[in-house]
Amino acid sequence: MEKVDYILRADYLLTMEGDLSVINDGAVAVTGSNIADVGTFADISEKYTSEKISSGKNRVIFPGLINTHTHAAMVYFRGLADDMPLQEWLEKHIWPAEGKWMTGEFVDNAVGLAAVEMLKAGVTTYADQYFYQNIAAEKLVKIGMRGVLGAGVIDFPFTGYAQSVDDYFINAENLINAWKDSELISPCIAPHATYTCSPDNYKRANELSEKYNVPIHTHLAETQFEVAECQKRYGKTPVEHLESIGLLTERLFAAHCVWLTDNEIELLSKRSVGVSHCIESNLKLASGFAPVSKMLNAGVTVALGTDGAASNNDLSILGEMSTAAKVHKAVSMDPTVVDCRTSLLMATKNGAEIIGLGEKTGSIKPGKKADLVIADIDKPHLNPVYDIYSHITYCMRPSDIETVMVNGKILVDNRKLTTVDEAEILDIARQWQEKIKDQ
Ligand SMILES: [Zn+2]
Incomplete structure (x- = not known):
């Protein structure tokens, strides 16, 4: 024995x-x-x-369960601004709030709350896109949770975190070097989206990802606005644009992928790009319905994400499973799509695969964690x-x-x-609420 x-x-x-x-x-x-x-x-x-x-x-x-797309620290903006379109929500509410409040201390405290919420809901790993990921990584290790933490990249400086665009890449490379051998943390790079990242910044992110063999985590084809903006700037859709600059590889996992043509679905499948489907965020921001059943039929690995708590408004993957399984039946007028086995696969094995942890987690198998x-x-x-x-x-x-x-x-x-004091984490969240509500 x-x-x-x-x-x-x-x-x-x-x-x-x-x-x-x-x-x-x-x-x-x-x-x-x-x-x-x-x-x-x-x-x-x-x-x-x-x-x-x-x-x-x-x-x-x-x-x-695996949450393949979130911005964990945004839990502190939960319910701050609701019931409006994505661009207005981002530009008038979320970006100003981030500009005012986001510091290392904010990320440390907020990630604590997000981790507690996710763990209690059965989420053992999340993939994130944000700033100050070094601090998030320290917090997760203290708690014992697994994370694929993407160092955010955008075209404009962010006071306190990046004085110039170069700083985003320096921070990303530092994150990768500090955590690449960690048991719990997988560092990666996260250019935000085609409307906030230039082709040069996407290419630099891709080079870094190739150099260290780490994933790239981005937003892709989320709204009609994004598609129109990309057409205006580059004469291409977001998927065509990323293809033309060499970003579509098996290292890329893309959140949303709502506005795709059939040819683009085939292309994502051919290039082995993973997709993080964020149904509740897409519903709440009225972004549209991702063609999940078409993607699955075309062989795209589709997983689930909550997106940030400011657009969901919780971090429950069980909630995403139920919503995705029901909405896609209604959208496609076919009750057989996204059946209950598929939804749990998306929330577990597919999730691990798209974020580069397929060997480590996502199923119960001897040798896995x-x-x-x-x-x-x-x-x-x-x-x-x-x-x-x-x-x-x-x-x-x-x-x-x-x-x-x-x-x-x-x-x-x-x-x-077992590793953190939930009451203390809730207390700290309420202290932030008092500050943020009067902004
Ligand atoms: Zn997002």
């Missing part, structure tokens, strides 16, 4: 590998930061022993159970998440954070 750190047992175990079949009365053996083995509880308990064996009754285990979630299904809205996948997509809420493990460490234990 081999001794392991944990044997996590559940009535239902979803590995998100192979044919996606459910392991009834399943168990995961965890040793150190890794998944040692997975199977039925009977098989696992024949081979392994542990001092920590979870009971598993009325529980389901699935891989930690132990990033997983146990949900309590002993609830009225989760009974009876005929198909557990259906419940996770259509019925489960963040408050059903009971235990969250990242890298073999339990960060949420019976709904309580």
